[in-house]
Amino acid sequence: MKRQVPVLITFIVGTVLILSVFFPPAERLGEDFSIFFDIIAVFAFFLGGGNLLRIHFGKVYQKREDWGFSIVTLCGFAIMMMAGLFKLWNPGGIAADVAAPGSLFQLMYDWIFNPLGASMYSLLAFYVASASYRAFRAKNIDATILLIAAFVILLGRTPLGMYVTSWVPESFSILQIPNLAIWIMVSPNLAGQRAIMIGIALGVVSMSLRLILGVERTYLGVDNE
Amino acid sequence: MSDIGLILSIGVIVVGLLWLTIRSLTGREVERRIIFLFIGISVAIPLLFNITVSEKATPIVKGIYDKVENLPSGSKILISFDYGPSMAPEVEPMSDAFLRHALAKGHKVFIMGLWATGQSLGAAAVDKIVKPEFPDKVDGVDYINIGYKAGNQGVLNVIITDFRKMYATDVNGVDLDSVEIFENIRSLKDMDLILCVGGGFPGIKEWVLFAADPGNIPLAGGSAAVATPLLYPYYPKQLIGLLGGIKGAAEYESEMKKNYPRFADMPTPGLNMMGPQTLAHMVVMAFIVIGNLSFFFAKRRKK
Numbered sequence: 001m002k003r004q005v006p007v008l009i010t011f012i013v014g015t016v017l018i019l020s021v022f023f024p025p026a027e028r029l030g031e032d033f034s035i036f037f038d039i040i041a042v043f044a045f046f047l048g049g050g051n052l053l054r055i056h057f058g059k060v061y062q063k064r065e066d067w068g069f070s071i072v073t074l075c076g077f078a079i080m081m082m083a084g085l086f087k088l089w090n091p092g093g094i095a096a097d098v099a100a101p102g103s104l105f106q107l108m109y110d111w112i113f114n115p116l117g118a119s120m121y122s123l124l125a126f127y128v129a130s131a132s133y134r135a136f137r138a139k140n141i142d143a144t145i146l147l148i149a150a151f152v153i154l155l156g157r158t159p160l161g162m163y164v165t166s167w168v169p170e171s172f173s174i175l176q177i178p179n180l181a182i183w184i185m186v187s188p189n190l191a192g193q194r195a196i197m198i199g200i201a202l203g204v205v206s207m208s209l210r211l212i213l214g215v216e217r218t219y220l221g222v223d224n225e
Numbered sequence: 226m227s228d229i230g231l232i233l234s235i236g237v238i239v240v241g242l243l244w245l246t247i248r249s250l251t252g253r254e255v256e257r258r259i260i261f262l263f264i265g266i267s268v269a270i271p272l273l274f275n276i277t278v279s280e281k282a283t284p285i286v287k288g289i290y291d292k293v294e295n296l297p298s299g300s301k302i303l304i305s306f307d308y309g310p311s312m313a314p315e316v317e318p319m320s321d322a323f324l325r326h327a328l329a330k331g332h333k334v335f336i337m338g339l340w341a342t343g344q345s346l347g348a349a350a351v352d353k354i355v356k357p358e359f360p361d362k363v364d365g366v367d368y369i370n371i372g373y374k375a376g377n378q379g380v381l382n383v384i385i386t387d388f389r390k391m392y393a394t395d396v397n398g399v400d401l402d403s404v405e406i407f408e409n410i411r412s413l414k415d416m417d418l419i420l421c422v423g424g425g426f427p428g429i430k431e432w433v434l435f436a437a438d439p440g441n442i443p444l445a446g447g448s449a450a451v452a453t454p455l456l457y458p459y460y461p462k463q464l465i466g467l468l469g470g471i472k473g474a475a476e477y478e479s480e481m482k483k484n485y486p487r488f489a490d491m492p493t494p495g496l497n498m499m500g501p502q503t504l505a506h507m508v509v510m511a512f513i514v515i516g517n518l519s520f521f522f523a524k525r526r527k528k
Contacts (some may be wrong), residue, residue, distance in 0.1 A: 027386075034383045035390060038376030045375065097372075097396040099348040109310075109345050117310030125505060129264045130257050133512040137520045147513065154510055157450070157472050158503040159278040182283065185457055194458045 007214040014212035052077060080108060149184055156181020230274020234504060238267055242511045249519035252526065260512065267508045271500035278499045280472070280479040288466030289445040290326070290480045292418060298331035300417040301410065305432065306336065306343035306350070307423030312449050313346065318474035318495035319447030320422040324350055325491065326481055327420075328359045333406055334368040335416070337392075339380060339427045344373040344396060358491075365395070365404040372396040377427040381435035385413045414440045418465075424449030429456055433463045447473060475499045 013033055020030025056070040082088065083104040090096050090103035099106045138144040155161040161177035168175050174183060210216035241263060245255055270276075282290060293302070304323055308316050327334050336347040347370050355362055362368055371392045374380045383391045388410060394400055401407045409415065413436050421432045421444065429446040437444035443465055448456055450470025460467055468474055474495030481488045 031383060031386055031390070034376075034379050037379040038374065038383065038391065041376040041379060092397070095398050097348060097370075097398075099345040099396070101348075101352050106345060106348070110349065114310040114313065118314045121311040122314070125268070126261045126264050129505075129509050129512055130260045132509045133255065133260055133516040136513050136516060138517055139520075147517075151510060151513070154506045157470070158506050159280065159499065160503055160507065178283070182285075185454060186460075189454050190457050193455060197458060 003217065003220055006220055007217065011212055011214065014208065018212075049077070049081075080105070080113075083108060149188075152177060152184060153181050156184075230270060231276050234267065234270035234274070234276070237270070238263065238504065238508060238511075241266075242508070242515065246515050246518065249515050250522050252519075252523065255515075263508050263512075264505060267504040268501040271504055272497075275497070276500035276504075277496055278503060280475045280496060280499065282476040282480040285460060285466050286468055286473055286476040287480065288461065289420070289468065290466075290477060292443065292445060292465050293323070293326050293330060293332070294484075296330070296332060296417055300332045301335065301415060302327045302332045302418045302420060303335040303337065303413070303416045304347075305419065305421045305423070306338040306347045307340050307421055307428045308346070308425070308449075309340055309342035310346075312424050314494075314498075315449050315471055316422050316424060316447055316474075317346070317350075318471065318493075318498075319468045319477065320346075320350060321354060321492075322474060322477045322481060322495070323420045323422070323447070324354050325358065325488065326477075328355065328362055328368070329485060329487065332417075335406070335410075336368065336370040338373045339377060339431070340423070340425075341373050341375070344370075347372070348396065364397075365399060365406055367406070369404060369406050370396045371401070378431040378435045381413070381427075381431060385436055385440050387412055412440075413442060416442055418442075419444045421446040422448075424452040428452070429464070429467075430459075433459050438463055447477075471495055471498045471502055 016026060016029050017033060019026040020028075020033075053074070056074050058064075059070040060067050060074070084098050087094050087096065087098060087100075088104040089107070090098075090100050090105070092100050096103075099109070136147060136150070138147050155164065156178045161181065165176040165178075173179055207216065211219070245259070245263075249255055296302075302323075304320060304327070306320055324334065324336075336351070338344050338347055351364075351368070351370055355368060359367075364370075371388075372395070374391050376383075376391075380391055388407070389401060392401060395404065413419070419432060419437060419442055421429045423429060423446070429444075429448055432444055432446070436442060444463065445465040445467065446456075447468035448470075450472075453467065453469035453473075456464065456467055468477055472495075475493075475498070476495075478491075478493045478495045482491070482493070
């Protein structure tokens, strides 16, 4: 039963969702299943929150490496959740938008979460620069082509590219670096991306059929039979 | 001041890079911290001296601008804030520009988000742009923030046929049936244009697959630079246009400044960030060259 019921649910939902695209009478059922999906998705937050608490409480309790950071995580989680749930300092009271200006939730979002998130993302620039020096080498023909393409794109994404090649006559405008960068993006890049997308789509179709027909059962925590 | 800054920054960077080149060619390792320092300088100096560069809209950006411009006043535009604070410095200039442009043209703006973090960012955009710059615009009449709902593309699957099955109220708890802006709106299909700003999942791709394509709704958007190449396959059929990274935002801002006198003094974070981006790209290119030179010299030495 533990295996058959989930497989049956997957079969019914999957079949109805496919039918709802092709047969208008089944459209309504497809909509209803989408709403069920959205309701279930909300519970993922509880699951995520529970998991976060379990892992970090465990780490603090056992005093594993860097357990101090887990205390910061738990405190941040608790304070942010309280501020959002009880709408602390919210000028509009409990019925107002959780992100109302002046509320503790929005203040923490603006002055702590926002700058911290932006700082983390901006660190990428430093690692990209370091990687460009250490790893981006013209070791063979493939790597050299990649290197040239990267150069053109880097130059093309700045006004410098235009300044450098503005002397190229209009009849050869494709040779101007910004246009060359656009060509790389809309021709070789596009061809590669489309090929990958088609491959992924075929893979998704095949995997979906395996799930609907119950051939693939690893999501239930059991091996294929 | 800007010229002094430009000369100073180029001078510091050129001298430093020369030193690095000599060091690398003589076979000495360049520490990671030195590379980090260079990137720090190349980003900080243009920001400190406010070095800006001019931009011209490319066709992929102009496509969005023209669409917003050519829609009759009062058209319904939905802006989806599908990003978080980490991506905000890069894509927020895009959502700001879309919001300003749509309101200046007299369109009705619907704000929502498929990311939980998008709701707060949408609310912040209303406080930062709508209230001070467009005081005559009324919440619920000219614009509305309906916020975030969990479910990723599942949300789109529902609102493509009926908004009210997913959204009963706006973010302030006001019933959607009682607001003027939602009077003749049943589903996403009633929108004249959807503008999605993001760069992750769910994002522009999901809007194409689950809303714009099945509903035949015009869609455009702005994406973080790293995610932009993945979206080119959808342009120009499923996507009217695409703002790629901070350069896309800068191009859109320059087009707005050029055509709207009221935006002559507007904040232009996109254009302001093009100075640091230009210098940082130059430094990265220099590092690629230096890295390769040292690689070839080391190879020759071995022989």
